[in-house]
Amino acid sequence: SGDIVDLFDLALEDPEVKAIVLRIDSGGGEVFASEEIRRAVLRAKKSQIPVVVSMGWVAASGAYWISSAADYIFASPYTVTGSIGVLAAAPSFQTALKRHLGITSELVYSGQKPYSSFYEDPTEEEIQVRRLEILHTYKTFIETVSQGRNIPFDAVANLAGGRVYSGEQAVTLKLADALGSLDDAAAYAAELAELTGGYSVKEIKKPLTFKETIIKSMFEKADFSVLSALNISDLRAIRELLSLRSKKGIYVYDPERLIWGN
Numbered sequence: 001s002g003d004i005v006d007l008f009d010l011a012l013e014d015p016e017v018k019a020i021v022l023r024i025d026s027g028g029g030e031v032f033a034s035e036e037i038r039r040a041v042l043r044a045k046k047s048q049i050p051v052v053v054s055m056g057w058v059a060a061s062g063a064y065w066i067s068s069a070a071d072y073i074f075a076s077p078y079t080v081t082g083s084i085g086v087l088a089a090a091p092s093f094q095t096a097l098k099r100h101l102g103i104t105s106e107l108v109y110s111g112q113k114p115y116s117s118f119y120e121d122p123t124e125e126e127i128q129v130r131r132l133e134i135l136h137t138y139k140t141f142i143e144t145v146s147q148g149r150n151i152p153f154d155a156v157a158n159l160a161g162g163r164v165y166s167g168e169q170a171v172t173l174k175l176a177d178a179l180g181s182l183d184d185a186a187a188y189a190a191e192l193a194e195l196t197g198g199y200s201v202k203e204i205k206k207p208l209t210f211k212e213t214i215i216k217s218m219f220e221k222a223d224f225s226v227l228s229a230l231n232i233s234d235l236r237a238i239r240e241l242l243s244l245r246s247k248k249g250i251y252v253y254d255p256e257r258l259i260w261g262n
Helices: 002-013 031-046 062-067 094-101 124-149 153-159 167-172 182-192 210-220 232-242
Strands: 020-026 051-060 072-075 080-082 164-166 250-253 258-261
Touching (some): 002 031, 031 062, 051 182, 062 080, 072 167, 164 167
Parallel strands (some): 020 051
Antiparallel strands (some): 080 164
């Protein structure tokens, strides 16, 4: 989620950006990560930057959590979306280790007991706590969609339960606004931003790190017959060069090590 949030920040800092199209093609993921990206969408809207979602083949579960915050949602007729539900797992190998390998475990804790352990089955009390946490997250998911899509809570609850829908069904059920392509989403985003004099589409990318720049430069100019002939000393020099972390200063290389200068 951090990479996506960084891209939103770059877009918001760019004076040329008047609207954002968020292309989503994901089956979902972790709740906290989804919420981080959703809040980035809300920050953009608060900054008067319209956000339009363009759904790919899949935009379900956590991906729909994010989508629900957008100003407008485009889907293809065959997009798999919805899946408003919560799944949690806390696997334990305690029984399997004992049965198949004869290994038993006794865990001793200092301070608070960890949330879950691979080596210890949860107690009935812990299972009940996790069920309550799942139900709370599920209710939050429904509330999030209800507020984002301006649909009554009970109506969203009837569509939830992990059910999935095609893009065409999603439009009918008001989980999406229209059927359309990425180009349609860009055109509508420009309309929301009131760009009457024309517009261009700019892909927001994070600038390459120092290490990535070096690697890209090497392979763009690579003579693979030369690369294959590199000896251990050459490879060590390249590894040391790529391990540099400072973005400023002058680097001078000697055969033994790298020296950073002012």
